[in-house]
Amino acid sequence: MVSSEKPPAAGAEQRLKDLGIALPPPPTPFGAYVEAVKIGKLLFLSGMLPVIDRKPQYVGRVGGELSAKDGRKAAEIATLSALAAIKEHLGSLDKVTGVAKLGVYIATEGDFRDHPKVADGASELLLKVFGTEMLSGRIVLGVASVPLGMPVEVELVLEVAE
Amino acid sequence: MVSSEKPPAAGAEQRLKDLGIALPPPPTPFGAYVEAVKIGKLLFLSGMLPVIDRKPQYVGRVGGELSAKDGRKAAEIATLSALAAIKEHLGSLDKVTGVAKLGVYIATEGDFRDHPKVADGASELLLKVFGTEMLSGRIVLGVASVPLGMPVEVELVLEVAE
Amino acid sequence: MVSSEKPPAAGAEQRLKDLGIALPPPPTPFGAYVEAVKIGKLLFLSGMLPVIDRKPQYVGRVGGELSAKDGRKAAEIATLSALAAIKEHLGSLDKVTGVAKLGVYIATEGDFRDHPKVADGASELLLKVFGTEMLSGRIVLGVASVPLGMPVEVELVLEVAE
Numbered sequence: 001m002v003s004s005e006k007p008p009a010a011g012a013e014q015r016l017k018d019l020g021i022a023l024p025p026p027p028t029p030f031g032a033y034v035e036a037v038k039i040g041k042l043l044f045l046s047g048m049l050p051v052i053d054r055k056p057q058y059v060g061r062v063g064g065e066l067s068a069k070d071g072r073k074a075a076e077i078a079t080l081s082a083l084a085a086i087k088e089h090l091g092s093l094d095k096v097t098g099v100a101k102l103g104v105y106i107a108t109e110g111d112f113r114d115h116p117k118v119a120d121g122a123s124e125l126l127l128k129v130f131g132t133e134m135l136s137g138r139i140v141l142g143v144a145s146v147p148l149g150m151p152v153e154v155e156l157v158l159e160v161a162e
Numbered sequence: 163m164v165s166s167e168k169p170p171a172a173g174a175e176q177r178l179k180d181l182g183i184a185l186p187p188p189p190t191p192f193g194a195y196v197e198a199v200k201i202g203k204l205l206f207l208s209g210m211l212p213v214i215d216r217k218p219q220y221v222g223r224v225g226g227e228l229s230a231k232d233g234r235k236a237a238e239i240a241t242l243s244a245l246a247a248i249k250e251h252l253g254s255l256d257k258v259t260g261v262a263k264l265g266v267y268i269a270t271e272g273d274f275r276d277h278p279k280v281a282d283g284a285s286e287l288l289l290k291v292f293g294t295e296m297l298s299g300r301i302v303l304g305v306a307s308v309p310l311g312m313p314v315e316v317e318l319v320l321e322v323a324e
Numbered sequence: 325m326v327s328s329e330k331p332p333a334a335g336a337e338q339r340l341k342d343l344g345i346a347l348p349p350p351p352t353p354f355g356a357y358v359e360a361v362k363i364g365k366l367l368f369l370s371g372m373l374p375v376i377d378r379k380p381q382y383v384g385r386v387g388g389e390l391s392a393k394d395g396r397k398a399a400e401i402a403t404l405s406a407l408a409a410i411k412e413h414l415g416s417l418d419k420v421t422g423v424a425k426l427g428v429y430i431a432t433e434g435d436f437r438d439h440p441k442v443a444d445g446a447s448e449l450l451l452k453v454f455g456t457e458m459l460s461g462r463i464v465l466g467v468a469s470v471p472l473g474m475p476v477e478v479e480l481v482l483e484v485a486e
Contacts (some may be wrong), residue, residue, distance in 0.1 A: 030278040032285035033300035037262045038201060039321045041364060044262040047476035048300040100361045100368040108469045115471035116354040121285050123356035141429050141478050142469030145270045145304030147277035155301050158349040159363045177379040192440040194447035195462035199424045200366060210462040268466050271423040307432045307440035307466030318464050 012093035012129050016083075018127060018149070024052050026088040027081045029049060030147065036089040041159050043089065048082040048154040049147065050074035059149045064111025066151050071106055075121035078154040085128065086158065095161045099136035103155030108142035115140045122154055174291050178245075181290060185215050188244045192309065194249035198251040203321050205251065206260070210244040210310065210316040223310045225274025226315050233268055235320035237283035240316040243292055245291065248320065257323045261288060261298035266316030270304035277302045278318040336417035336453050340407075343452060348376050348458040350412040354471065354484045364426070365483050367413065372406040372478040373471065374398035386450055387436025390475050398444035402478040408454065410482065419485045423450060423460035427479030432466035439464045441486045446478055 016023070027035055028049065037044045050057045050073075062071035087093055104119035108114075119140045126136060141153075146153045178185070181269075189197055189210065192317075212219045224233035239244060243282045249255055265282035293312045301317075308315045326364045340347070350358055351372065361368045374397075386395035411417055428443035430436075443464045450460060463479075470477045 009328060016264045020254075029300070030280045031300070032289050032297065033264065034297045035299070037260060037299040039260055039262045040260070041202075042366075044300045044319070045297040047303070089263070096362055100366070101361045102357065111473065111474040112469060113471070116471070120355045125354050135356065135358045137359070137361040137368045137370045138353075138355070139427075139477070140471050141371070141467045141477060142431070142471075144306045145274060145277070145467045147275070147302050147304075149273065149275040153301070153303060158369070167362065169388055191462070193444045193462065194451050194459065196459045197461070199422060199461040201422055204366075205479070208461045209465070245451070251387070255331045265463075269466070305465045306468045308436070309464050309466075311435065311437040314336045315463070315465060 008118055012015065012096060015129050016093065016156045023084040023087060024080055026084040028054065029085030035085045038160065041162055042043040043086065043158040043160045045156040048078040048085065049150050050077040050152055051081065056148055056150050058151050060151055061107040061109040063149050064119060068114045068117045071118035071151050072121035074152040075104055075118055075154060076125050078152055079122040080113055082156050084153055090160060093129065096158050096162055098131060098159030099130060099134050099156065099159040100159060101139065101155065102126065103139045105141050105143045105146065107146045107151045112142060115142060118152065144151045174258060177291055178255065179280065185246040186248060188246040190216065191278040197247045200322065202315065204321045204324055205248065205267045205320040207244055208249055208317040210240040211312050212239040212242065212314055218310055218312050219316065220313050222313055222314050223271040224280060226323030230276045230279045231279035232281035233313050236314040237266055237316060238281055238287050238316055241284040241287045244316055244318050252322060255291065258292060258320050259323055260302065260321030261292060261296050261318065262299040262321060263301065263317065263319040264288065265301045267303050267305045269308045269313045274304065277304060282312055336420060338414045339415065347408040348404055350408040352378065353376065358457065359409045362438065362476050362484065365486055367484045369385065369406055369409055369480040371439045372409065373403040373474050374401040374476055375405065380472055380474050382475050384475055385431045385433040386442060386475050387460060388433030392441045395475050396445035398476040399428055399442055399478060400449050402476055403446040403449045406478055406480050410417060415482060417453065420454060421485055422483035423458050423464040424483060425463065425479065425481040426450065426460040429465050429467045429477045431470045431475045436466060439466060439475055442476065448479035
């Protein structure tokens with residue numbers, strides 16, 4: 001296979017390119033806040049939603065009108081938004097040196113229990129982009145609702161090069 | 163206009179004074195924890211509730227017995243409690259140099275979607291007190307319930323002068 | 325009493341021994357993440373669940389099929405898991421120098437309001453192990469659901485010796 005002849009990807013930007021992933025436009029706030037705040041080596045991202053150009057890509061609850069597969073896809077879109085926000089704030093994803101916390105908050109209905117499957121939509125994308133050496137800590141919760149009726153919200157606290 | 167003749171407010175304490183805002187008594191814990199913990203440059207606040215002197219000012223869920231406007235007011239009261247806790251812990255609000263994370267957790271019912279309106283009750287108060295240069299990151303979630311049946315809980319992680 | 329002749333416990337490991345608490349096996353991830361990430365002086369733990377050897381010890385919601393007492397016990401088991409994860413990551417609990425944030429997320433049903441009683445299951449165990457000088461900040465929320473249908477999830481952000 002040709003791909004095996006490529007040298008190992010040097011960093012997140014190169015991996016993104018190799019994967020053929022195009023980032024969406026960076027998200028813009030729904031109120032009086034900003035999308036990212038850097039304190040020392042930590043970058044705190046605001047809650048990322050499955051929107052493209054402020055338009056919700058999914059509405060509803062997982063375990064209700066939406067399936068775990070829908071939730072997984074929504075988590076992936078929210079994480080793409082997060083990557084776009086990080087890139088906008090830092091200039092390059094290569095400045096990320098660790099992922100302290102990935103929070104995946106899923107609007108669930110009834111007795112839905114497959115939260116990990118939904119959250120893996122976010123985790124597996126981060127894994128592809130940042131590699132196994134930056135596997136994140138993770139908090140996953142089922143919540144009553146997410147802003148604007150969306151099914152998933154993603155939180156990230158990152159370690160970045162100063 | 164007279165107000166345009168005032169010099170720009172020097173800091174949060176002066177702004178609070180100019181706004182005529184009197185802080186409530188600092189909150190006290192409902193269990194075996196403390197209201198604030200400082201680690202290096204970060205100040206972690208415990209969950210702030212819409213209480214005055216430990217007395218809930220609102221009980222119920224937004225989208226149920228309470229309106230978005232009630233929720234917004236509750237978020238504002240919880241944030242005033244947060245300011246009182248910060249001042250008690252640091253001695254002065256002027257020691258705050260950034261707001262890494264504002265979490266606004268809203269007990270919601272049914273298909274409530276106007277979370278940003280509720281959260282803006284907290285964000286706009288922070289904006290008035292800390293100014294645009296310290297706009298926060300923000301996580302907003304609809305939750306099943308908040309301790310003691312209150313509609314809103316506010317979390318803050320701040321950057322403070324060491 | 326013989327116990328009064330013992331010198332004061334030097335640290336968390338000694339206290340754990342004195343209390344006769346045996347830690348469970350350290351938890352293992354339910355997806356593409358790790359149980360702990362250290363950034364500078366901060367240790368971020370992933371969400372800890374009331375499991376032993378990946379087996380849920382409680383399933384259900386507090387205020388529904390489970391009582392506040394069940395929830396309290398579940399919070400305690402999740403916190404024991406957290407202690408095991410900390411020990412595995414740092415080598416010794418004595419390296420913990422502070423507890424910035426304890427998050428206790430409780431799957432609640434109906435009008436349950438006694439969240440602090442449930443959360444105290446976590447707080448009181450931390451108090452016994454780390455002492456009053458390390459009382460934590462605390463966020464307590466009622467959520468719609470916790471992964472795998474469990475009633476409680478615990479989050480910890482710790483300060484550790486570098």
